[in-house]
Each structure stands twice: as C-alpha cells, then as structure tokens.
Amino acid sequence: MTANWDVEDDELIGFVQQLVRIPSVYDTDPPHSVQSPHTEAEAAEAVAGKMREWGWDPTVEDVVPGRPNVVAVLDCGIPGPTLMFEGHTDVVSPGSHSDWSFPPYCAEIRDGRLLGRGSADMKGGLAAAMYGVRALQLQGEFPGRIVVAALCDEEGMMLGAKHFAKQPLAKEIDGVVVCEPEDYEVCAVSKGAIRLRVTVFGKMAHGAMPQHGRNPVPVAARMIVRLAELQDQLQQRNGTHEHLGDDYITTTMIQAGDLDQLNVIPARAVFLCDIRTTPAVDHDDLLFQIRQIVDETALESDCKAEADVIDDRPPVDTPIDSPVVSALVQAHVNVVGSQPAYGGVPGTTDGTILVRDAALHSVVYGPGDKWIAHQADEWVGVDDVKTCARVYAETASIFLNEAR
Structure with a gap:
C-alpha cells in the first residue's frame, strides 16, 4: 500500500x-x-x-x-x-x-x-x-x-x-x-430502467350482462403474458450480462375497478411495468415492440389502449x-x-x-x-x-x- x-x-x-x-x-x-x-x-x-x-x-x-x-x-x-x-x-x-x-x-x-x-x-x-x-x-x-x-x-x-x-x-x-x-x-x-404505465379502455357494464360491455381486464392480462414472452426473447437474444444479469420486464401493479363493486365490469384497467435492461437493449427499439404488443392486443379485442413512459433511464x-x-x-x-x-x-x-x-x-x-x-x-x-x-x-x- x-x-x-x-x-x-x-x-x-x-x-x-x-x-x-x-x-x-x-x-x-x-x-x-x-x-x-x-x-x-x-x-x-x-x-x-x-x-x-x-x-x-x-x-x-x-x-x-x-x-x-x-x-x-x-x-x-x-x-x-x-x-x-x-x-x-x-x-x-x-x-x-x-x-x-x-x-x-x-x-x-x-x-x-x-x-x-x-x-x-x-x-x-x-x-x-x-x-x-x-x-x-x-x-x-x-x-x-x-x-x-x-x-x-x-x-x-x-x-x-x-x-x-x-x-x-x-x-x-x-x-x-x-x-x-x-x-x-x-x-x-x-442497468437501465423504463417505468411504463399501460391503460386499457373498455366499456362499463353489469357483471351479469357482460355482452353489453367490453371488459379491459382480460385484455390487460393478455398484454402482460405477451410482455413476459418478449422478456424471454430478450433474454435468449442477449444472454446474461457478466455483471448485470438478465433483462427483465416485470409487471408490478394491476388496477381495475373497485373492490366493493364486484358486479361491475370496469371501464378501464391499468398496469405498471418496471423494465430493467442491460447495455445490449436499445430502449427506443424495445418501446416500439412494447407498443406494438399493446396496440395489436387492444385491436384484437375492440379496445383502445395507451402505453405511457413514466421515466426512461438508459x-x-x-x-x-x-x-x-x-x-x-x-x-x-x-x-x-x-x-x-x-x-x-x-x-x-x-x-x-x-x-x-x-x-x-x-x-x-x-x-x-x-x-x-x-x-x-x-x-x-x-x-x-x-x-x-x-x-x-x-x-x-x-x-x-x-x-x-
């Protein structure tokens, strides 16, 4: 010394x-x-x-x-x-x-x-x-x-x-x-971080008459599953970083409707994602892929959806x-x-x-x-x-x- x-x-x-x-x-x-x-x-x-x-x-x-x-x-x-x-x-x-x-x-x-x-x-x-x-x-x-x-x-x-x-x-x-x-x-x-809010807009209806509404909850669920699949693709493509480990797309919160209104199909569903990335990930490209998943899933279910970036830290x-x-x-x-x-x-x-x-x-x-x-x-x-x-x-x- x-x-x-x-x-x-x-x-x-x-x-x-x-x-x-x-x-x-x-x-x-x-x-x-x-x-x-x-x-x-x-x-x-x-x-x-x-x-x-x-x-x-x-x-x-x-x-x-x-x-x-x-x-x-x-x-x-x-x-x-x-x-x-x-x-x-x-x-x-x-x-x-x-x-x-x-x-x-x-x-x-x-x-x-x-x-x-x-x-x-x-x-x-x-x-x-x-x-x-x-x-x-x-x-x-x-x-x-x-x-x-x-x-x-x-x-x-x-x-x-x-x-x-x-x-x-x-x-x-x-x-x-x-x-x-x-x-x-x-x-x-x-690691980089993207804080993401996804909002799925449906149509409110009575739980006993779902045919009169559009339930955003299963739509949000399908999006979450597809985002998990995208995470798997990232990990397979990029491998494990020597010091940072793997890339992750983690859903951390889901909110829809009111817990006291069990018999109401909510008008919207919101979920948050905490995305953690290694230097192998281009954030602009990743966000483009995420928005594609959100838009396509919403379109398949006759809903509208938005993906908003709360913060983007490369x-x-x-x-x-x-x-x-x-x-x-x-x-x-x-x-x-x-x-x-x-x-x-x-x-x-x-x-x-x-x-x-x-x-x-x-x-x-x-x-x-x-x-x-x-x-x-x-x-x-x-x-x-x-x-x-x-x-x-x-x-x-x-x-x-x-x-x-």
Whole structure:
C-alpha cells in the first residue's frame, strides 16, 4: 500500500451517525414545510453545515420546496480537470419497525457495524466522500476542481440529479464517482430502467350482462403474458450480462375497478411495468415492440389502449479505461493493497441521470454490502467507511494530477 491519508476517522464516523439519526424519508403525504422531518431538508442542512465548518461555500438550492440539493466546489485556482463525488440525502422508509432487531434510526455501533436506515444507502458513502475530499484539501493545494454533491430524491424520480444535470456546472465535469454501496466493487456498468404505465379502455357494464360491455381486464392480462414472452426473447437474444444479469420486464401493479363493486365490469384497467435492461437493449427499439404488443392486443379485442413512459433511464456502460474508472481502480490498489473486483449496479443511480442528461462519465463505488439497501436491519461497516474515504482521497489525487 502506498497511499497514506490523514482522515479524521472519529469525526467521520460521528458524522455518519448524525446523518443516520435524521429520518430523511420523503413522505408523499402533504403538507410539507421546509423544516419537515419527512424531507431531506434536515439532512441537507447537516451536510451543508459540516461543509461550512471546513470553510467550504456550499450552494443549497431547493429542487422542489423543502427538498434541496447541496453542492460545494473546491478550487485552488490551479488549472486542471473537474472531478465530482455524488451522494444523496434521502432514504427509503424503514417499513414496519417490528421487522427490525434495532431501532431503524439508532445509528449505534455494534461489532464494527454502524446500524440504521441509510447507513449503507448511502449516508456512509456520502460522508466518506466529504471526509476524503477534506483530507485531500488539508494536504495542500491541488490542480483542477472537486465537486461534492449531496442530491435529493434519488429514491424517487431522481429530481435532484435531473436538476443538477441542467446546471452549467454539470457541463464542466470530467468524471463522477457515485458513492453508493457496492462492497468495494468498481461498477462502471449499471442497468437501465423504463417505468411504463399501460391503460386499457373498455366499456362499463353489469357483471351479469357482460355482452353489453367490453371488459379491459382480460385484455390487460393478455398484454402482460405477451410482455413476459418478449422478456424471454430478450433474454435468449442477449444472454446474461457478466455483471448485470438478465433483462427483465416485470409487471408490478394491476388496477381495475373497485373492490366493493364486484358486479361491475370496469371501464378501464391499468398496469405498471418496471423494465430493467442491460447495455445490449436499445430502449427506443424495445418501446416500439412494447407498443406494438399493446396496440395489436387492444385491436384484437375492440379496445383502445395507451402505453405511457413514466421515466426512461438508459443503461450505463462507462469504458473501464475512462480516466475516472482508471483513477478509482489505481486508488483502490494503493489504499487496499489488491486489485478490486469489477461489478455492476442492478438498479439505477443518480449517475444514470448524469450520464443521460449531461453525458458524464460515471463509476459507482462505495462502502456497504451491495444487497443490503432497502432491507430491514441495514448496516455499514465502520472500517469500510474509513477505507472508502481514503480511496476517494486517493482517487481525486490521481485523477486531478494525471488528467491534467
């Protein structure tokens, strides 16, 4: 190992605990105030406060009321590239507290594990990035710039990343490290996602006289079966990706009629699909095939139907020889003392949006078990957070000096 960074470990872990104790779950039930504990506002202010404590000058900007992005730019005035470290301040709901063996926001440390919702996904990674950059800053001047961004709404529609990608600063960034939990895997590839809503329009009628209506439910069912067949075709054609697995078209919700109106044929049926794709899938082509299935099935049943895209997030496939990936790999070697494993992100991250909307090169790497996110009894290893802070500092040093 050649890297030796002076990270303020005790402060780092204490700051992760501070963040985990903040229940920064976005509650969709209005109303919300700026100080509501059901937005990211309190966690964002904790991040901004720590940055100000270090003399940084963060910009805190509401993307929507009460849901701010926090962005700090460190610039020593020496020409060079711009590297971004990205994390998010929101967490998913803990669900039923009875499913947990400890309070979801306790932030206690037991047997080397820091416990609580958001510890791995991803307050541990966000804090590690901040303290890693702080360690680099304390070592002296560096070329180029570092952007540290704590964005809102990653767990929802990624409004924070979409907002940031539209800013002039985004066009000036040369590489992004997304600090999601990946258990030290270097993830230059991520699955794409299409969120799809299909609505089938029928004709309401009495359940005892179906001949007077057009029932959209069996039509929707036939569409779902055909979409499952399309999934099989995708998997057979594309095979299993080395890091991402298979392509999936998953129906996640069906709604038709009223449960209290058992004797009524509904006027419409709606189902939602969560589609996950590897880089082998062209989204435009796939959506064309899906709309063909929807239109043909509806026409066969004398119904109308619509397929609406709620969100379209393409797969990420950053070349492994990209400067940001190369710097991260070398940093891992220098800090950990061994070659890292390569992996893939089975879901999407804010990095997906930054690639889609700002054409940035991104790589995902952070502390925490990559499968622990959104589960009860979430935790992150204390030593892993400390190690990642050093890897981030080393990554920045390599990237900013070698990419000049």
